Amino acid sequence: MLVRWIVALAAFVIVILIGMVTIGNFGTGIDDNNFFDTEGANSFALIGAIALVVAFVAYAGVEYAQTGGLASIASQFDTRTIVLMPIAVAINIILGATVANALKLPIYLDSIGTILVGALAGPVAGALTGMLSNVLWTYVVPPPFQNGPAAAFGIVAVVIGVLAGLAGRAGWLRPRLNRPTGELAIGGLVAIAIVIGLGVYAYSRFYGTTFEFFNPANSDPIFTILGWLIGLLFVAFVIGFLVLLLIRRDLTVAYVTVAGVVTGLVAALISAPISANVFGGVTGGGTDFLVAAFRQAGADLQTATFQQGLLSDPVDKLVTFFVVYLVLAAMARRTKARFPQGERLLESAGADADDGEWRRATV
Amino acid sequence: MAEGDRLTESPSGQRGVPDFVGRPGPSAYHRLNPLTKATLATATAIAAVALGGLVGPIVLVTAAVIGPALAAGVLGRLVRTALLLSLPIAVSAFLVNLFFFPGASQVLLRIGPITATAEGLGFAAEILVRILAISGAVTLFYLTTRPADMTVDLERRGISPRVAFVTNASVQTVPAMVERAGQITAAQRARGLDTEGSLWRRIRGVLPIVGPVILGSIAEVEERTMALEARGFTRPGRRTLLWAPPDTGAERLIRWAVLLGLVALIAARIGGWLG
Amino acid sequence: MTISLAGVGYRYAGATAPALLDVDLELRDGEVLGLVGASEAGKTTLCLVVSGLAPRTVGGQIRGAIRLDGEDVDAWPMHRISERVGIGFQNPATQLSQVTGSVFEEVAFGPMNLALPRDEVAERTWSALESLRIDTLAERDPVRLSGGQQQLVALAGLLAMRPEHLVLDEPTAQLDPAGTRLVADAIERLAADGASILVAEQKTDLLAAICSRVVVLDGGRVAQLGPAAEVLGDRRLRDLGVAEPSAVRLQRAAEAAGVHDARLSEALAGG
Numbered sequence: 001m002l003v004r005w006i007v008a009l010a011a012f013v014i015v016i017l018i019g020m021v022t023i024g025n026f027g028t029g030i031d032d033n034n035f036f037d038t039e040g041a042n043s044f045a046l047i048g049a050i051a052l053v054v055a056f057v058a059y060a061g062v063e064y065a066q067t068g069g070l071a072s073i074a075s076q077f078d079t080r081t082i083v084l085m086p087i088a089v090a091i092n093i094i095l096g097a098t099v100a101n102a103l104k105l106p107i108y109l110d111s112i113g114t115i116l117v118g119a120l121a122g123p124v125a126g127a128l129t130g131m132l133s134n135v136l137w138t139y140v141v142p143p144p145f146q147n148g149p150a151a152a153f154g155i156v157a158v159v160i161g162v163l164a165g166l167a168g169r170a171g172w173l174r175p176r177l178n179r180p181t182g183e184l185a186i187g188g189l190v191a192i193a194i195v196i197g198l199g200v201y202a203y204s205r206f207y208g209t210t211f212e213f214f215n216p217a218n219s220d221p222i223f224t225i226l227g228w229l230i231g232l233l234f235v236a237f238v239i240g241f242l243v244l245l246l247i248r249r250d251l252t253v254a255y256v257t258v259a260g261v262v263t264g265l266v267a268a269l270i271s272a273p274i275s276a277n278v279f280g281g282v283t284g285g286g287t288d289f290l291v292a293a294f295r296q297a298g299a300d301l302q303t304a305t306f307q308q309g310l311l312s313d314p315v316d317k318l319v320t321f322f323v324v325y326l327v328l329a330a331m332a333r334r335t336k337a338r339f340p341q342g343e344r345l346l347e348s349a350g351a352d353a354d355d356g357e358w359r360r361a362t363v
Numbered sequence: 364m365a366e367g368d369r370l371t372e373s374p375s376g377q378r379g380v381p382d383f384v385g386r387p388g389p390s391a392y393h394r395l396n397p398l399t400k401a402t403l404a405t406a407t408a409i410a411a412v413a414l415g416g417l418v419g420p421i422v423l424v425t426a427a428v429i430g431p432a433l434a435a436g437v438l439g440r441l442v443r444t445a446l447l448l449s450l451p452i453a454v455s456a457f458l459v460n461l462f463f464f465p466g467a468s469q470v471l472l473r474i475g476p477i478t479a480t481a482e483g484l485g486f487a488a489e490i491l492v493r494i495l496a497i498s499g500a501v502t503l504f505y506l507t508t509r510p511a512d513m514t515v516d517l518e519r520r521g522i523s524p525r526v527a528f529v530t531n532a533s534v535q536t537v538p539a540m541v542e543r544a545g546q547i548t549a550a551q552r553a554r555g556l557d558t559e560g561s562l563w564r565r566i567r568g569v570l571p572i573v574g575p576v577i578l579g580s581i582a583e584v585e586e587r588t589m590a591l592e593a594r595g596f597t598r599p600g601r602r603t604l605l606w607a608p609p610d611t612g613a614e615r616l617i618r619w620a621v622l623l624g625l626v627a628l629i630a631a632r633i634g635g636w637l638g
Numbered sequence: 639m640t641i642s643l644a645g646v647g648y649r650y651a652g653a654t655a656p657a658l659l660d661v662d663l664e665l666r667d668g669e670v671l672g673l674v675g676a677s678e679a680g681k682t683t684l685c686l687v688v689s690g691l692a693p694r695t696v697g698g699q700i701r702g703a704i705r706l707d708g709e710d711v712d713a714w715p716m717h718r719i720s721e722r723v724g725i726g727f728q729n730p731a732t733q734l735s736q737v738t739g740s741v742f743e744e745v746a747f748g749p750m751n752l753a754l755p756r757d758e759v760a761e762r763t764w765s766a767l768e769s770l771r772i773d774t775l776a777e778r779d780p781v782r783l784s785g786g787q788q789q790l791v792a793l794a795g796l797l798a799m800r801p802e803h804l805v806l807d808e809p810t811a812q813l814d815p816a817g818t819r820l821v822a823d824a825i826e827r828l829a830a831d832g833a834s835i836l837v838a839e840q841k842t843d844l845l846a847a848i849c850s851r852v853v854v855l856d857g858g859r860v861a862q863l864g865p866a867a868e869v870l871g872d873r874r875l876r877d878l879g880v881a882e883p884s885a886v887r888l889q890r891a892a893e894a895a896g897v898h899d900a901r902l903s904e905a906l907a908g909g
Contacts, residue, residue, distance in 0.1 A: 086532035531737035595751035
């Protein structure tokens, strides 16, 4: 057992080192003094994600070699999960295609199924749902739904599924209703602080070097407008978030918000290098216009895709997490409870004890 | 029992698996093992990215996409489908790079504040060719391979029947859900839902459809789970397969050769020998 | 094979009140047992319990003992029970596996899961298709069939597993009249061939035609159990939320109207 985890960890570290070195070489060449300042550093999230997948494959490979099967992984998938996954994949593909083709909005909405499965069944199930959605979306689904670039972003979907699974496992999606106002206020402020913190990090790392949003001396009026728009959006978000928190009196709104923004951030960091290097920043959806706008402002391709992603993805994942939370709320308690992680999504754990003559299934 | 055959008449006079289960494809390319076709498609797509430039991907498309498509008799459909597939991306890519390529100096055209540049055109052409190569490769696979054949082949090689089930069911659920969405749309329209018009109207029109579709599908999960378990789905281990696509030693060789070639290509690219 | 339930009770997960209580029942070999009751009386629950889905797949808690030919099945996994007891449901569409392109493969799904040899799978599939007279549909896409045809495909899929006992939970409930006719005829033929069936139905006409005994559930308990004609002719049936068979209703209406024709009674009894 231990051997598998050690091999997986070793694979993870090796891939990260290889990734940093090679991608560093792609760009300005490796500089011994600034190992972490190379091009590779921009793609650290992507490299991490690839390393994760390779480590998982290594783990599975060792288990297969040891036991001739993949029991520890397959056992996480009970029939109910197996039945839900195709539905989740279909939801991903259909909604994603509709938004990209018909509505042309700068969001994706192609992860609702992935996050739903992750929350109900666990990280591995969520990851596989994401990967399968993207692969099928490219290779198997007929036009008009077919999406050529999707398979390349499979790894992003994998990480989204993992994060959703972890959020579900940690109980972040468990409704916390009727909390006292004080608790709600603290939760709300913590959530906003986290979001602002992440926003500041993203801004300083990826936006600040290129241009100033609010600087009136900036030649392009479009960015002043964009800057004010984003500022307004953010204020609206904070107000809406607090209102939602206080009206619904559900503390979990804060958790869901943080989960959405964090997942969005990670997804943006992983998908930007793929978009830039493989597709030149263009994937056929509404987000291409944003990338174009940022490039017009003077950012290079790599930075522009980061800038677009860091706007679109957190918004997209925030909306998606809330949609999933709503769907979970609409599901009957009995339906949720039978899923592998279902108990952690219920408001109150209502485990039926074996009392007296009543007994539960032994298998 | 040899791979790829089905028992049509056994000694005891029993009936066997009928012909329509796993019908082989019309051309030699169709009849290649699905794993081979998948390897070729993926390798072509990755190679198109790794090669870069214009000449490389064009040669690649001719050799690995157009040639086999011609041999398989799907060239017409391939061109139409691949173009349809890549059109939105191609248009976006072209316009974006043509007009918004930063640091470009050779101006071709000036429309108000927007300028088209030669460097932008060059980059746009490169991206276009790459996109065409990828969509061509992927479409060739899609046109010559039934998803069910792919999963059956993988299952024979050792993939869990549950993974095969999820893949097959996903492929069938997409059109089924679209149909259901269509029915719900018709019903909502009869109740006065507005689905045309401005963007805002269209967004608002999506919700009364998406909600019932998602919740309706999830409500079926319990029934489907019971139906599957009632048919022995929980039995661990392998299950019997009625048919599997054949695989030959030659194809195995081809797959390995392609993979090694791809690795060499990527190494050459990283090492800078391709410029 | 005899299935016997002794003191069986069942409680859904998270529920305080039991859905079934003190059920003592025997399902005999070669017998067709009818199951009636108002909605929410526990018919579906009883079907799930007999087939093993409750509590294995559905969760919840059980009490009492269920025995197949005298052997307690409490520790049996679901796939082991599914080889002995098959269960069909109301909704034809959700019983389709969604992974097959033809009716043949759909019906073969169960035997394939049991890892039987290929020729055995094929043989069982053809037999099941022929016994329900849908072998002509073998090449068709199951998704494109009518509700009644889909229900027959589901039934064939169960028969292909060669269970010793069939449980059918309101098989015609979601079908149009044509589909109902199709499925009812098929079930009648199975019954005539000596199959062991537990069939729950609101349409008591079908039960009157094929069942030897009928059990009435009320509030999760057995309210009545006896020969079909007796139970279905009992006047208390209405109070238990069950509509009597049309033949019985006609007989009573005739008597109420003062029509005492021996030929009428004979025809209704024989029909």
